[in-house]
Amino acid sequence: MFPKVTVNGEAIPEAQVVWEEGIVFITADIEAVHDLTKTEAKKPTITETGNIEYWSCSGCGKLFSDDAAKNEISPDDVILEKLVDTRKKGDLNNNGKIDASDLLQVKSHIKKVKPLEGEDFKIADVDDNGAINAADLLKMKAHMKGVSYLW
Numbered sequence: 001m002f003p004k005v006t007v008n009g010e011a012i013p014e015a016q017v018v019w020e021e022g023i024v025f026i027t028a029d030i031e032a033v034h035d036l037t038k039t040e041a042k043k044p045t046i047t048e049t050g051n052i053e054y055w056s057c058s059g060c061g062k063l064f065s066d067d068a069a070k071n072e073i074s075p076d077d078v079i080l081e082k083l084v085d086t087r088k089k090g091d092l093n094n095n096g097k098i099d100a101s102d103l104l105q106v107k108s109h110i111k112k113v114k115p116l117e118g119e120d121f122k123i124a125d126v127d128d129n130g131a132i133n134a135a136d137l138l139k140m141k142a143h144m145k146g147v148s149y150l151w
């Protein structure tokens, strides 16, 4: 059982009391006792935001950039913005050219095997008509063969 400590009749919370070789130390700030959980860093992608490594306290809800809870940060500070999509039309796998692999992804979409969504959809819809179909595939093939370039 932890002895109850009072100062001028006021009970001091257990978390603020430290006993050492018969001497009682009272820590000034209960905020110094945080229950921290680490969140690992996550790299942002084109579709999802990422975050830096940080520690959060389940007690007070504050966030810190260090495991000693010395440097408090705001929720905005931990977020890493989504990457900007710099892919060119039709270059789904982002290797700088329209190739067989890109065509395969578009074919899979048309056959409803593996539908393309979000940014991928926009990249594959090379004629910007809101649908991915044989016309887009033809334009990509023409670009690949050097008949008619998309870019």
Ligand SMILES: [Ca+2]
Binding pocket: 090, 091, 092, 093, 094, 095, 096, 097, 098, 099, 102
């Ligand atoms: Ca490509």
Ligand SMILES: [Ca+2]
Binding pocket: 124, 125, 126, 127, 128, 129, 130, 131, 132, 133, 135, 136
């Ligand atoms: Ca289209």
Ligand SMILES: [Zn+2]
Binding pocket: 031, 033, 034, 035, 057, 058, 059, 060, 061, 062
């Ligand atoms: Zn806390």
